Amino acid sequence: MAAQHAKPNLSQSQVVEMVKRLFGLTASEVRSLPSYDDQNFYVVDVEGGEYVLKIMNSEDSKNPNLIEVQTYAMLFLHQNGLPAQTALPTTSGQLMSLEEMDCGYGSQKYMVRLLTYLPGTTISKAPLTPQLLYETGKTAARMDTILQEMQHPHLGMLWRDKFIWSLSNILSLEAYLHVLDGKPLQEVVKSVIHQFKTSVVPRRSSFRECINHGDFNDLNVLVQPDESDGFKISGILDFGDMNRGCYIYELAIAIMYMMMEHPEPTEVGGAVLAGWESVLPLNEAERDCLYVLVLSRFCQSVVLAHYSVTLHPENTDYLMISSRKGIPILHQLWELGKERVETLWFQSAAQFSDQK
Structure with missing residues (x-):
């Protein structure tokens, strides 16, 4: 911030x-x-x-x-x-x-x-076909596996323990919850934070660590038309949120932002997950925490956007882009519940992989 x-x-x-x-x-x-x-x-x-x-x-x-x-x-x-x-x-x-x-x-x-300058338009403007979502997951996983090989004298700078956008730091959102006072959303966010405490924190030691891009979102991924009337990824932008995190965080972030641009948000996870696992299959703890981590990213986006508006009221429209789209999806995911959403994601990912 x-x-x-x-x-x-x-x-x-x-x-x-x-x-x-x-x-x-x-x-x-x-x-x-x-x-x-x-x-x-x-x-x-x-x-x-x-x-x-x-x-x-x-x-x-x-x-x-x-x-x-x-x-x-x-x-x-x-x-x-x-x-x-x-x-x-x-x-x-x-x-x-x-x-x-x-x-x-x-x-x-x-x-x-x-x-x-990289050519292309943001993925937010392209039809999010299952194939493009698969490529998004695959590209995010490739990116993190490549970054893991990187060496640099200042690499330690990426250990950003207090970084508010790191998915490790969901509990620090509690200090900003007052910006949602009087909104029904506040209860959902509190519930997700509680889920994070009880289900993610105890399993975090099983997550595989890596360097995260940290903001693989619908405005930071560029696409261009490809030969088969679809789109291919032509650019990855904005490395300002890079930090030492976990592979599963990058996947959760990618799923969350692609959901924002899809007419049926719950259908997004399977294809992105299949693309990701074509490079880097998840372990049991990572699979079990994916739902809560996707919801946690929605909470970060919504809470921090509301907070930013208190600092920069003149920039409200831009700051609230993600938040306005994200709030109904967060409610929907929360109401569907972990079991139903995960079944949906993992079954469609398996079907997608079988077709490959």
Whole structure:
């Protein structure tokens, strides 16, 4: 959670100047891109090159070693055949630059990177066929198995014990529950947290650890049309939530966000699960906790979005995108219950795998 006033607020003219000064590029087009607490711009230079200028919020910018690991992880995935962005060096050869500027709240420092632009549209705009959901699960599992091989002197920065978006830290949501006062949703969230305490915490030592992307969501996965009239994944974006977690967390996060974009949310889990298990079959403890972990991610999304709105009321529409879609799905999953949802997911995953 970035602090209030941490989000940068550059003008287009500032972007043009920065791209010229840092990267020696003359911008012919600059367009703002949506973002949670950073600022992103689509930039085209006079020679037709396409880039994304990413300005990190001032809070996250205080941790250059973490940003360095995230930037390296993107390169490492790219080198290993996954479609991740890579950072372009500045004219002095650095992959990132700490820039001091005033965005209206006094002088602050913001970390700036210029990333390659990946073609495609967000998966939120594509029809989520079972095949595309399968590819999503498979890609997420491949990503985590590749990241597990990564070596870097600052790798320890990913042990982010207090990171509010880590699925290990569901219990810390209790401090934010007051933002749901008076809403029926609050009782559901409290119940999920209780389930997490009683069913996930005792089994967590059986989860296999890894490095998580941590935000494999419907706006961070890009797709392009493929030869068979379907879509293929063409990009994985935004490594700002990377942290040391568990394989099962990545799967739970992917299922939860794909449910948001599907007309029949409960049908999503099976295909994503089948794709995931084609790379990395779950162990018994992971299988048993998947339902509660998916619900836990819905709770994080809903509670933290409501909290962010109290900090940034002017950005309500963007902050509440996921939350508005997620609330009815969370209610639905909770009412159906663990046994019915898991039966649905695991049976359809088995059928899907049999057809492969």
